[in-house]
Amino acid sequence: MLDQEHADWGTTCTDRVSSWATLTERESELTRLEYLFCGDDTHEGRIGIIEGPSGSGKSELAATITRQAFVHGFRVLRAAGTRRERTFPFGILSQLVPADEEAPYTQLNEAISTAVLLGMSGDGGDQNIRWDLLHAWCSLIVELSRSTPIFIVVDDAHHADTHSLAILVHLLKRSRTTRVSVLLALTSGAVPADPLSLSELRRHRNCRVIRLALLSEPGVAQVLAERLDAQTATLLAADYHAATGGNPLLVNALIDDRLTAVPDPKSTLRLVIGDAFQHAVLSTVERIDGVMPSLVKAVGVLGDSATPRLLAALLGLDQAHVTKLMHMLCASGILCAEGRFRHPGTREVVIANPSQIENETLSYRAAQLRYTDNAPAGIVARHTELPLSDAEWRVAVLAAQGHTNRQISSDLFITVSTVEQHLTQIYRKLHVVGRKELPLVLRSTVGQGA
Structure with missing residues (x-):
């Protein structure tokens, strides 16, 4: 537990740590989330949900709020969901057990491990064990909150497993007499592992939902000015915003690459793309x-x-x-x-x-789709590796469709002589003896990898 004397929920929040200033265009969001650890001493559970596009700074905002909750005397319990573990029973709950090596905590961890080994699912397994875990964990949190307010934060909560979210919902139903705050961060539009429980949390009477947008161009300029200099911000803000849409993760990655690759960041007025940007995109x-x-x-x-x-x-x-x-x-x-x-x-x-x-497989499938979709031959050609020019492809496709040389000449606005010259090259490059073989060759080529 925290060794310091713990402030109660009646603490005023006129002071903010300096790190908040680094969260560009997030002032109103920070203010709205203050209520998780400030306000009147009602001892009622409170929920904050931060949602926004991938890379919009949800985790950073949640971390800032979490630090402030700690400053205000809350005991912090953290967890993070992952795609691989979203079906893992009690995966989030196992992260929210205090690390103390005291009997109640070790026994609870052992109970969670036992339940996981039994392979419980959302609608099956030993319901007695599930109820025992729900009761044990909620009772533990309620007991802890009597002396120390509890702040629970779950990042990437759209990946949170069904069992853990159900228990979290149950806790908050009991929290009208406990000092517990919960902060969830999730990606807008992502399909949650447990949509029903998340929906119930949203409907909680003390829930505030914060929706993050990407940075505006002036916001990008502010980040550039803080990390580089005002002159570079003025010159490059539009380019950085155009390349990233204002995604804070991408903007900062481009700055990292610039600082790493350019001895004097003021010496170039172009975007520098390196490892940081690559990792941020992926x-x-x-x-x-x-x-x-x-x-x-x-x-x-x-x-x-x-x-x-x-x-x-x-x-x-x-x-x-x-x-x-x-x-x-x-x-x-x-x-x-x-x-x-x-x-x-x-x-x-x-x-x-x-x-x-793989790229090659995609290219062949794309060529097949565009060919069957009657796309212009030049577009189809770009998805294949056949040694034909765009002009030759246009002639080859029309010839394969049964057009005569004169019709091809008329359709492509070229002379009949030019059509004949192209066909000669096409036959040679594709190793065919005449136009009758073209349909089979083209179909088999664009059909590979499909």
């Missing part, structure tokens, strides 16, 4: 959804043709789900509203990143 993408690495790679392969319909067909996903993920990528500053990457460097990062599906 982190932003991967924290949204498990299929996101493959989706952004597909966006990179399709380029301007990356519509939700084609992306869904390319990856074998539901189109509505793809549309939702595209919106989340836009909200996170990875894509612009038109569905294109905000910066070429972002596309290079996701294309180079290994994922469940």
